[in-house]
Amino acid sequence: MSDSKSNTGRPRRKNMRAAEREKLIVEEAVRFFAESGFEGQTRELAKRMGISHAVIYRHFDSKDALIERVYDHVYLKRWNPEWEQLILDRDRPLQERLTQFYVAYADRVFDYDWVRIFVSSGLKSYGLTERYLGIIRTKIIEPAALELRESRGGPEALPPSDTPPADEIELFWGLHGAVFYIAIRKYVYNIPLEINVEATVRATVANFFEGALHGTRQANMQAF
Amino acid sequence: MSDSKSNTGRPRRKNMRAAEREKLIVEEAVRFFAESGFEGQTRELAKRMGISHAVIYRHFDSKDALIERVYDHVYLKRWNPEWEQLILDRDRPLQERLTQFYVAYADRVFDYDWVRIFVSSGLKSYGLTERYLGIIRTKIIEPAALELRESRGGPEALPPSDTPPADEIELFWGLHGAVFYIAIRKYVYNIPLEINVEATVRATVANFFEGALHGTRQANMQAF
DNA sequence: AACATAAATGACCGATTGGTCACTTATCTA
DNA sequence: TAGATAAGTGACCAATCGGTCATTTATGTT
Numbered sequence: 001m002s003d004s005k006s007n008t009g010r011p012r013r014k015n016m017r018a019a020e021r022e023k024l025i026v027e028e029a030v031r032f033f034a035e036s037g038f039e040g041q042t043r044e045l046a047k048r049m050g051i052s053h054a055v056i057y058r059h060f061d062s063k064d065a066l067i068e069r070v071y072d073h074v075y076l077k078r079w080n081p082e083w084e085q086l087i088l089d090r091d092r093p094l095q096e097r098l099t100q101f102y103v104a105y106a107d108r109v110f111d112y113d114w115v116r117i118f119v120s121s122g123l124k125s126y127g128l129t130e131r132y133l134g135i136i137r138t139k140i141i142e143p144a145a146l147e148l149r150e151s152r153g154g155p156e157a158l159p160p161s162d163t164p165p166a167d168e169i170e171l172f173w174g175l176h177g178a179v180f181y182i183a184i185r186k187y188v189y190n191i192p193l194e195i196n197v198e199a200t201v202r203a204t205v206a207n208f209f210e211g212a213l214h215g216t217r218q219a220n221m222q223a224f
Numbered sequence: 225m226s227d228s229k230s231n232t233g234r235p236r237r238k239n240m241r242a243a244e245r246e247k248l249i250v251e252e253a254v255r256f257f258a259e260s261g262f263e264g265q266t267r268e269l270a271k272r273m274g275i276s277h278a279v280i281y282r283h284f285d286s287k288d289a290l291i292e293r294v295y296d297h298v299y300l301k302r303w304n305p306e307w308e309q310l311i312l313d314r315d316r317p318l319q320e321r322l323t324q325f326y327v328a329y330a331d332r333v334f335d336y337d338w339v340r341i342f343v344s345s346g347l348k349s350y351g352l353t354e355r356y357l358g359i360i361r362t363k364i365i366e367p368a369a370l371e372l373r374e375s376r377g378g379p380e381a382l383p384p385s386d387t388p389p390a391d392e393i394e395l396f397w398g399l400h401g402a403v404f405y406i407a408i409r410k411y412v413y414n415i416p417l418e419i420n421v422e423a424t425v426r427a428t429v430a431n432f433f434e435g436a437l438h439g440t441r442q443a444n445m446q447a448f
Numbered sequence: 449a450a451c452a453t454a455a456a457t458g459a460c461c462g463a464t465t466g467g468t469c470a471c472t473t474a475t476c477t478a
Numbered sequence: 479t480a481g482a483t484a485a486g487t488g489a490c491c492a493a494t495c496g497g498t499c500a501t502t503t504a505t506g507t508t
Contacts, residue, residue, distance in 0.1 A: 014455095014504080015454075015455045015456070015503080015504050015505060016455075016456095017454090017455090018454080018455080021455080021456095037261075037263075037347060037348075039261075039263050041494080041495065041496085042495085042496070042497090043494090043495080043496090051456070051457090052456065052457050052458070053496090053497095054456075054457065054458080054497085054498080054499090055455080055456060055457085057496085057497060057498075058455075058456080062496080062497080063496065063497090116347060119343060119347065119412065120347060122408075122412045122413045122414070123261060123340060123343065123344060123347075123412055124261075125414050129412075129413045129414075130413060130414060130415060133409070133413055133415060148436060152437075166418065166419055167419075167423070167424070167427060170419055170424045170427065170428075171427065171428075171431055171436060173405065173406075173409070174402035174403075174405070174424075174427075174428045174431065175402070176405070177401050177402045177403075177404070177405020177406070177408070177409075178398035178399070178401045178402040178405070179398075179401075180401070180405065181397065181398070181400070181401020181402070181404065181405055182397075182401070184346075184401070184408075185357070185397070185401075188343065188346040188347055188353075189346045189353045189354060189357055190346070190349050190353070190354060191354060191357060194390065195390055195391075195394055199391070200391070200394045200398075203391060203394065203395065203398075204394075204395075204398045207395055207398065207432070207435070208431070208435070208436055209435050209436050209437050210435040210437060211431070211432070211433050211434040211435025211436075211437075211438065212372060212395060212432055212433050212435075213376075213433050213434060213435075214435065238474080238485095239473080239474045239475060239484075239485045239486070240485075240486095241484090241485090242484080242485080245485080245486095265464080265465065265466085266465090266466070266467090267464090267465085267466090275486070275487090276486065276487050276488070277466090277467095278467085278468080278469090278486075278487065278488080279485080279486060279487085281466085281467060281468075282484095282485075282486080286466080286467080287466065287467090
């Protein structure tokens with residue numbers, strides 16, 4: 001019933017509605033370009049779907065148009081706007097907020113397709129990664145830097161400004177890099193990670209706030 | 225005299241010795257593949273050098289063979305074996321050793337060609353990045369984790385073993401990621417970094433040891 | 449059942465690709 | 479200076495690539 005082949009055993013062609021076919025193509029293209037890079041041929045993509053590659057050009061004007069759709073599907077749909085509020089929630093310590101954000105972020109974004117397509121498009125410099133990292137900067141990094149400044153308080157607190165100094169911003173880019181590098185090792189460099197990603201993210205954030213000199217095992221335990 | 229063109233103004237062809245031509249090809253190929261990715265055409269590479277692309281195939285069996293040589297030239301020659309001793313030098317605090325290492329490492333490795341070719345080859349998974357990161361792990365990360373254990377000492381020090389527990393290893397991968405992510409932002413994502421790389425590396429290592437809660441500005445100042 | 453319409457096909461096009469080869473040209477040597 | 483040898487060239491090849499199109503086939507409608 002849910003089998004796409006008829007009972008003759010020979011795979012019978014089945015015409016799909018345009019919307020459904022497009023969706024299938026985009027989804028397969030995501031995985032395909034993640035594996036092969038954007039040089040991957042439309043013919044091979046089509047073969048994986050059991051269709052002629054001309055079908056792709058019926059539904060998409062060009063290969064670039066398909067890649068554009070792949071971007072949409074991979075990037076934009078994974079950003080959770082609630083994260084922007086989370087960082088600013090002063091009812092909870094900043095460390096707790098960042099821990100929750102990075103755990104959720106890793107859960108959403110750390111997968112084969114997303115990471116590889118993101119890095120690939122960075123190398124091709126379509127300008128898309130810049131735009132995406134702009135979101136990270138303005139919605140997470142800069143607010144977090146301001147929040148740290150606020151939470152520290154004390155005599156050294158400077159008058160609040162809209163953009164924190166570059167070195168404090170860099171501090172949080174360092175945290176971001178420490179976390180994201182987990183995904184890079186796994187999906188770009190193909191290093192087999194036997195670790196628990198969530199636990200590692202928690203430990204990374206904890207260490208960011210407390211420092212290695214204070215001991216890691218305790219930090220791991222009391223994280224969050 | 226050092227001009228490669230004759231005085232007629234027309235660029236006169238000049239036959240080079242095989243060794244010299246090979247060297248020129250590899251050096252140009254490094255920059256070329258860093259820009260275009262490994263899909264870049266040999267014809268365009270040749271055009272940049274003002275020669276026919278058949279020359280490349282006189283000196284290299286195939287494009288893959290050339291890429292292999294590019295790997296050698298980019299990776300292996302930049303690793304400084306003295307770094308392996310540096311990490312183990314117990315006459316100085318671990319933080320100081322790691323600061324010196326990462327400053328030197330960034331100085332050697334953070335450039336356009338190296339970073340882009342490293343990431344590109346990671347995506348293609350020729351197995352080369354795995355090998356290189358194996359060096360990082362066994363020569364830097366694991367020794368550093370053991371050294372931290374040693375330097376902490378105290379009642380919680382466990383009996384020394386050859387391989388530290390996974391979570392302590394991950395801690396130092398986090399530091400490595402925080403540092404290397406600077407290069408990724410700059411050369412893969414094309415983010416214009418107006419910051420001073422060395423100062424940022426120092427601050428990153430300092431924060432790794434001391435933690436953000438203890439204040440960053442002081443950490444910056446007293447780093448090293 | 450018959451028609452209209454949309455979906456899918458396979459052959460085809462022109463440009464590009466890695467790679468080869470017969471030939472030309474520069475350089476070294478006697 | 480003449481011949482030998484190595485370096486470089488441009489035309490060529492076969493496979494691959496993105497993209498098109500006339501034709502065939504499936505599906506919804508009457």
